Amino acid sequence: MKQTTLIYKMIMAATGLFLCFFLVIHLLGNLQLLLPEAEARAQFNWYSHLLSGNILIKIISYVLYLSLIGHAVYALLITLKNNKANGQKYAYDKRGSVSTWNSRNMGILGAIILIFLVIHFKDYWYEYKFGGLPLDGKGNKDLYAIVISSFQQGWYIIIYEISFLALGFHLLHGFFSATRTIGLYHPKYAKAVRVFGWIYSLLITLGFMLIPLYIYFNLNL
Amino acid sequence: MKLYLKVWRQEHRESKGKMIDYEVGGISVHMSFLEMLDMLNERLIQKGERVIEFDHDCREGICGACGMMINGRAHGPLSGTTTCQLHMRSFKDGETVYIEPFRAAAFPVLRDLKIDRSSFDHIIQAGGYISTSTGQAPEANSLPISHDTTEAAFDAAACIGCGACVATCKNSSAALFTSAKVSHLVLLPQGKLESANRVIKMVNQMDEEGFGHCSNTEACEVECPQEISVLHIGRMNFHYNKALILRK
Amino acid sequence: MMDSKIPEGDIADKWSNYKNHAKLINPANRKKLNIIVVGTGLAGASCAASLAEQGYNVKSFCFQDSARRAHSVAAQGGVNAAKNYKNDGDSVYRMFYDTIKGGDFRSREANVYRLAECSLALIDQAVAQGVPFAREYGGYLNNRSFGGVQVSRTFYARGQTGQQLMIGAYQALMRQVAVGKVKTYTRHEMLDLVLVDGKAKGIIARNLETGALERHAANAVVLATGGYGKVYYLSTLAMGCNTSAIWRAHKKGAFMSGVSWIQFHPTCLPQIGETQSKLTLMSESLRNDGRIWVPKKANDERTPNEIPEEERDYYLERRYPAFGNLSPRDIASRAAKERIDAGCGVGPMKNAVCLDFSKAIKEQGKDKIEEKYGNLFRMYDKINGVNAYKEPMLISPAAHFTMGGLWVDYDLMTTIPGLFALGEANFSDHGANRLGANSLLQSCVDGYFIAPYTIPNFLAGEAKVEKVTTDHPAFAAAEETIKKQIEQFLNAKGHLSADHFHKTLGKLLYDKCGLSRTKESLEDAIVELKALKKSFDKDVKITGDGQMNSELEKAGRVSDFLELGELMCHDALQREESCGAHFREEYQTPDGEAVRNDEDFCYVSAWEWKGEGKKPELHKEPLIFEAVALTVRSYK
DSSP states (O other): OOOOOOHHHHHHHHHHHHHHHHHHHHHHGGGGGOOHHHHHHHHHHHHHHHHHHHHHHHHHHHHHHHHHHHHHHHHHHHHHHHHHHSSSSSSSGGGGGGGGGHHOOHHHHHHHHHOOOOOOOIIIIIHHHHOOBOOTTTTBOOHHHHHHHTTOOOHHHHHHHHHHHHHHHHHHHHHHHHHHHHHHHHHHHHHHHHHHHHHHHHHHHHHHHHHHHHHHHHHHH | OOEEEEEEESTTSSOOOEEEEEEEOOOOTSOOOOOOOHHHHHHHTTTOOOOOOOOOSSSSSOOOOOOOOOTTEEEEETOOOGGGGGGGGSTTTTOOOEEEEOOOTSSSHHHHHHHHEEHHHHHHHHTTOOOOOOOOOOOOGGGGOOHHHHHHHHHHHHHOOOOOOHHHHHHHHHHHHHHHHHHHEEEEEHHHTTHHHHHHHHHHHHHTTTOOOOOOOHHHHHHOTTTTOTTTHHHHHHHHHHHHHHHO | OOOOOOOOOTTTTHHHHHHOOOOOOHHHHHTTOEEEEEESSSSHHHHHHHHHHHHOOEEOOSSSTTOOOOOGGOOOOOOOOOOOOTTTSSSSHHHHHHHHHHHHTSSSSSHHHHHHHHHHHHHHHHHHTTTOOBBBTTTBBBOBBBTOSSSOOOOOOOOOOHHHHHHHHHHHHHHHHHHTTTEOSSSEEEEEEEEETTEEEEEEETTTTTEEEEEOSSEEEEEEEOOOOGSSSSBBSSSSOOSHHHHHHTTTTOOETTTTOOEEEEEOOOOTTTTOOOOOOOOGGGTTTTEEESSSSOOOOOGGGSSGGGEEEHHHHHOOOGGGGGGHHHHHHHHHHIIIIIIOOOOTOOOOOEEEEEEHHHHHHHHHHHHHHHHHHHHHHHHHOOTTTTTTTTEEEEEEEOOOEEEEOOBBBOSSSTTEOOOOOOOOOTTOOOOOOHHHHHHIIIIIIIIIHHHHHHHHTTTTTTTOOSSSHHHHHHHHHHHHHHHHHHHHOSSSSSHHHHHOOOOHHHHHHHHHHHOHHHHHHHHHHHHHHHHHHBOOOOOOOOSSSSHHHHHHHHHHHHHHHHHHHHHHOOOOBBBBBBBTTTTTTTOOBBBOOHHHHHHHEEEOOOOOTTTOEEEEOOOOOOOOOOOOOOOO
């Protein structure tokens, strides 16, 4: 099969949509952090344990890693092709005035998210898997403690909030763009999906942004 | 009124071009943009200089020959308008106006503002037609087609092939052009039979010509003189995916 | 006496008889035959595609950057066909009659009948290609009525019928390019016809990108290069439309006919300034719902909306109650000129009339009008910055269509064997005036249905003739002439641009050989044109080099226009009658209607080029009317 750029785009769309789905699960899990402290610690650590043990979850996590890598690699490939297709640059360029900023800068937004992911993986995923974490009362690894302690630092929260904003704008274009690439063209449903995409992006972004702020202010006030 | 133009001048395909300044006075607001260039060229002739080459023909917005980047936008500041239909009332006295050719690797510059858009012809050659030969047609009314279907097909078929979609696309994608043709033909019962083969061949050709991918910024729809909807791109993608999945 | 080679039989059987007896070529031999088609408009593209489908090798030339852009795209209104889908009494015969009458009995019966007959197949063909003609809610094809007829036989695709038919033909052509049967030469301009032993055997073309002159040989040459209305400079035509291909063929021996029969389209946007390059056409279909009027009072300074109903003169409804606003184009244009000349014109230059939709909007609602003409109203707004839903459009007549062109026989072959002329480039079906929506029809019918029979019929007789290659001295000689002309242009030491001469020529022709002419004006014009041509040769200034150079292209075209203009005047001068678009002021009734002279002028004038500075020679093809009786053309 010929690897057309449209197939590249399809891979971007499929991986992107899977990541969108994952974000929902991830957010739902993280919302447990908002519970009263004792309850939150028990439940969050139990949930983390559940995710690391289950075979089904394991498979999904591999799909997740692949999606992340695929999404980034293909984005890079597409960008390279893209530069080639553009040829000479315009001396004076106002093309941006007819489209949204985020739709034109998915690459930059994606790069911010990628950097964030490196930090995020290092601090939690790596720590959870390979770091020596203390156990909580129920014998689960106490990830909760790490989360809470890291969100005591203002600069750390700023990194997170900026990344979530980038994520939000990335989703705002990415979600609907993926559905277009997959082939949604009916004007009624395309519109509905677009509205859904806005709501989804808003909820995900606000949800993720809320958690660090809540933890920080809850503990410091 | 008076304008300060910065115009791309390039000798031929291989040579390097650059922006050259021109001062043009005595412009009337009723003039079309191309008439303003005519006037400038007339003055260049008087000075013994080579005129600015630009493509144009019907000057009523339908042939698709004209097209340039005016102040960084395809076909100038108005949406849904060809360069020939742009009038000087859209500019202010004393304004600086940048004029460049449509740029994309698949649209090489020939001279000044003239470009080679034969890549579009190649995309149509790859399958943008219904395979019917003269003489084969059945009675026209033997195939009723709903009013709405016809109108939708027309919306797509209205493409004039000017290339503004490519020029304004940050990735130089020909998705709107290609999808308009795919859509026009797939919507009509006459064109459905070949749809799978057509969409695959046309999408492949689009790549072959060196166009970029579509990242759905939707700028093309804004600049398209015929205001062709980006939803056609969705329809092309749908039929492409369907063809990939179902093909034997 | 010209032989038009009309087949035997009753008028309704002639074309069938022709097809039944036309010579054929075996498929294996078709592959060995090459045909050059110049022009990629409806006639050229459809002919090239149809011949390629039959198996011939076709080379297709156009000066545009793509075969999709020829000026056929600009036709807005529609295409006629005698389908009688409206059950309103239409038939092939009635369409034939309307066209003959519309052409003021100056066209060839057999050709016109064939046009009406083939119209049926054209609609089928276009629909099969995917042309999205307007449909009714039940899914069947819709029609509207057009000027000069009382039935609804016009098929349309919004206001872009020409574009949609053109795309259909272009796609058919591209399909043949993909299978290797057609090779396209875009950005190529034909600059000369090459004759070998008196037969058309090739062309000299200039590559407009590199400037290189190329030789192309073939067994037959087809010119489908459109009309020459651009001779008037300000016209509805595209800037690149020209007469060069047919004019250079004319100078090589092909006769020209009906040269001065030029249709002025009544619904165009008026001139508003000196630098204007184009008079944009607003589809005639607007006259279905728009009413045309001028103020009753001359030199009325009020804006159209300020003029009350009782002070408006709906002059078409007044003068031609039966057809009213749908009177044929020549009549509507002349009536407008009459009112404008009387001082009743509107607009800044007092050179326009009002086309008013207020009644239609009141009766049908704005939505309905928008559905029918939305793109035209938008176009009007774009060009003028005026909302025509609120105030009347200002329109005026403009040079639009050339009924004249290369003389062709029933086979569409010119007086040069092997040289065919199709579409607007030929004279044939429209007589002295073309009916709306017949031009798309004629180009398509010529290209899809006639030439694919008549060209093989010619080639069948040629198969044994020795093959001509571009090494033949005739090619070298033609190329040398062209090279000289180009050098002459580039070395000219003048001080005036080609456009300057073109504009001067246009103004002169508008005044003296335009909507109306007189003996004096034409005689004056001939003298002035000779002087203008001399001045052009001496004073033209071309900057730039011999490569891509639009000024050089223009110079060649303007040079040909200047010579053509003179022939137009000779043609108009010689025809001492008024017929169709040809209105000689000396020949009119007291109330201003045209007076035709069937006694002395019921023939086609075919002009032969006798050389530079020499008077062209007139040949006559008598027009014999068997199926219809000659009547006075009245739309009152």
